[in-house]
Amino acid sequence: MGVVRLRQLEAAYGGLDVAWATSPEGLAARMGWPAALLADVERFRGLWGSDPLPRLLREIQGGRGVLVPGDPRWPAAMASGPRPPLALYWRGRGSLWRPLAARRAVAVVGTRRPSPHGLAMARRIGAQLAAAGWPVVSGLAEGIDGAAHEGCLAAGGAPVGVLGTPLHRVYPRHHAALQREVGRHGLLVSELPRGSSVRAGHFASRNRLQVALAAAVVLVECPQRSGALLTADLAWQQGLPLWVVPADAAKASAAGSNRLLARGATPLLAADELIDMLGGPGPLAPARQRTAPVRALSGPVAAEGQGSDARGVWGHRLLQAVGQGASLEQLTLALGRPGEELAASLLELELAGVLRAEPGLRWGPTGRDGGG
DSSP states (O other), rough: OOHHOOOOOOHHHHHHHHHSSSSSHHHHHOOOOOOHHHHHHHHHHHHHOOOOOOOHHTTTTEEEEEOOOTTTTOOOHHHSEEEEOOOOOEOOOOGGGHHHTTTOOEEEOOOOOOOHHHHHHHHHHHHHHHHTOOEEEEEOTTTTTHHHHHHHTTOOOOOOEOOOOOTTSSSSSGGGGHHHHHHHHHHEESOTTTTOOHHHHHHHHHHHHHHTTSSSSOOOOOOSSOHHHHHHHHHHTTOEEEEOOOOTOOOOGGGGHHHHHHOOOOOOHHHHHHHHHHTOTTTTTTGGGGSSSSOOOOSSOBBBBBBBOTTTTHHHHHHHHTTOOEEEEHHHEEEEOOOOHHHHEEEEEHHHTTTEEEEEEEEEEOOSSSSO
């Protein structure tokens, strides 16, 4: 049963609760549905019983939940977009639904096979948005999506992963640690209930959900044939700001995103320009930060009250702590500094070619000293 039939049912009875209590004969007489569908409805109602809400409440405890249309936290933009979902299954910080319902987040999307420049920009943008208090919405896919979430997590932000699989599935498989961290510090969202089969079309379908949660969409890099372009088109159709990171015109991985710039998308040269357009720091920023200017994470990063940057004395200490490979959690414990203070330095060392980001919020050496 899809959205169209549910709306017909609600209109016919004035509410789904009334329809739920209607006899099979009453449903058959009023709705005119085929016998096979009516049989499916009866099996479903038999599974849940006459009063399904108490059981539903038991099943969504412990950080696992489900939103349905009519819930006060249901994002209003879902109803006005294409093919509204029947439900949103979620895991993580339920408090994030308040800003998401008001579209107080930024979606960052792009190709699964980006250039090193695209990856670095996605991490930088995710970190800068997080530092300014903006939830970062993406699809947890390979490439740009995962990099944006890594940057957001490294800056102590709230990532929102919109999945093309049920919550208990991980794709790609090596994103298991990243998906776990997103669910721990942010929110995982899927329209697919547990046990659903996964189809290729589900990954394209989630694009409309990302747009419905966002105040703006950032396209970092994508070729001419990419699901990220579908997200961009949806953003344009709904009148959302669409920002695109300019890239090398000779790279096929950026041919689609560069073409959007020619069509009128806004070039994104620095995340603070986007943040200013959105009205400043986001809904998760401390009150004092909302009245202070936004500081970009690029450039020198002070540490321990000294003027050393990521490629000076502090950078040397950080490289020693990374060794042959370390996670953000390990670095936090080893150096006694919070993750958000380490994020910018790690980004600088990565952009300098000294460190490389690895799956699971880990960093390792590239084998060269970056000239610092």
